[in-house]
Amino acid sequence: MFELRLLCPEERVEPVSDALDALDALSVSVEDADAQTDAERALFGEPGLPPPKEGWSRSRVLALFATEAAASEAGDILAAQDFFQGCEIQGIAQVPDQDWVRLTQSQFAPVPITPEFWIVPTWHEPPAQARQLIRLDPGLAFGTGTHPTTRMCLRWIANNPPAGKRVLDYGCGSGILAIGAARFGAAEIDAVDIDPAAVQATVANAQANGVQLRAGLPAEAAGHYELVLANILAMPLKVLAPLLCAHVAPGGALVLAGILERQADELKEAYAPFAALEVSDSEDGWVLMTARL
The missing domain is CATH 3.40.50.150 (Vaccinia Virus protein VP39)
Structure with a gap:
């Protein structure tokens, strides 16, 4: 499998994730791009209160594809979309096969x-x-x-x-x-x-x-x-x-x-x-x- 790595501002995460799903990504995950830095911010609030924010200021969006060609094509298609403005393709990396589901x-x-x-x-x-x-x-x-x-x-x-x-x-x-x-x-x-x-x-x-x-x-x-x-x-x-x-x-x-x-x-x-x-x-x-x- 191959992982397409994207960097997205908060307001772009949802449309980019939806587009990746439509492009047949096997999975899409979102991480705090500023995790373990001084800019890291938690999304949870006090018990019984809503979270202070719905998303991180900068998110790393990771999408898995069966082939490198599929990951590359998805990146090319996303880059041409208006909603991709402010986002960045950080690269494509091969992911070792592992049965995470069964684990x-x-x-x-x-x-x-x-x-x-x-x-x-x-x-x-x-x-x-x-x-x-x-x-x-x-x-x-x-x-x-x-x-x-x-x-x-x-x-x-x-x-x-x-x-x-x-x-x-x-x-x-x-x-x-x-x-x-x-x-x-x-x-x-x-x-x-x-x-x-x-x-x-x-x-x-x-x-x-x-x-x-x-x-x-x-x-x-x-x-x-x-x-x-x-x-x-x-x-x-x-x-x-x-x-x-x-x-x-x-x-x-x-x-x-x-x-x-x-x-x-x-x-x-x-x-x-x-x-x-x-x-x-x-x-x-x-x-x-x-x-x-």
């Missing part, structure tokens, strides 16, 4: 969803109070149960068991939501993702949990489902509104996550022609939005 995910412990429903790593013993559990090796895909969006989706499933129903997990990641639906009685489950690593992780995790599901690419989702789950991010959820709603059977449920509280109204507007979304749960600044069609 991070290997450290997570059992996660309670409800008092009796737990997500338990394959290397841990289940807690004594666990009556229902998912054994999980997240592999290289998103979905360990530690993130509020995943927990809220699983809580919804536990409180609204899809017994005997046909379920679609769109953007399945590790397959955790699909497996959760199976644990609560779903009769037929399709789990789809654009990332082949996610499909592989879902198949492996389903086998480890002894549940039956079909995992594949999004084109393999077919027909109507009585429950459609999508834990992605707000922007793709807005784009996918007609597709996801078209998959919901009459009287079925749509459950969406990956949405910040401030984005709820945007999602309601995007889905208004198809469904009346409402906030059903919230945790740590994230919301769960649901609708009945």
Whole structure:
């Protein structure tokens, strides 16, 4: 992999980061360019008070690309944009391959969803109070149960068991939501993702949990489902509104996550022609939005 390194003033960080995402950067991170110098400034304030600033005066924006050519092309495209004014390309560097995702995910412990429903790593013993559990090796895909969006989706499933129903997990990641639906009685489950690593992780995790599901690419989702789950991010959820709603059977449920509280109204507007979304749960600044069609 190759890292494109940029220096940006505070007001340029967001548009540059959005552009890098549109240019297919594998990841984008932002650091304080003045860290460990006399100019370093913290972004946190007193407990209960808003931060004194939303961003650093100067930020180092780091974007990962699969090839040096892709990183170079992204830099050339950015440099030609008006919003890049005041920014600087500091160079491109090769990054040694390392499985950072597995390194991070290997450290997570059992996660309670409800008092009796737990997500338990394959290397841990289940807690004594666990009556229902998912054994999980997240592999290289998103979905360990530690993130509020995943927990809220699983809580919804536990409180609204899809017994005997046909379920679609769109953007399945590790397959955790699909497996959760199976644990609560779903009769037929399709789990789809654009990332082949996610499909592989879902198949492996389903086998480890002894549940039956079909995992594949999004084109393999077919027909109507009585429950459609999508834990992605707000922007793709807005784009996918007609597709996801078209998959919901009459009287079925749509459950969406990956949405910040401030984005709820945007999602309601995007889905208004198809469904009346409402906030059903919230945790740590994230919301769960649901609708009945």
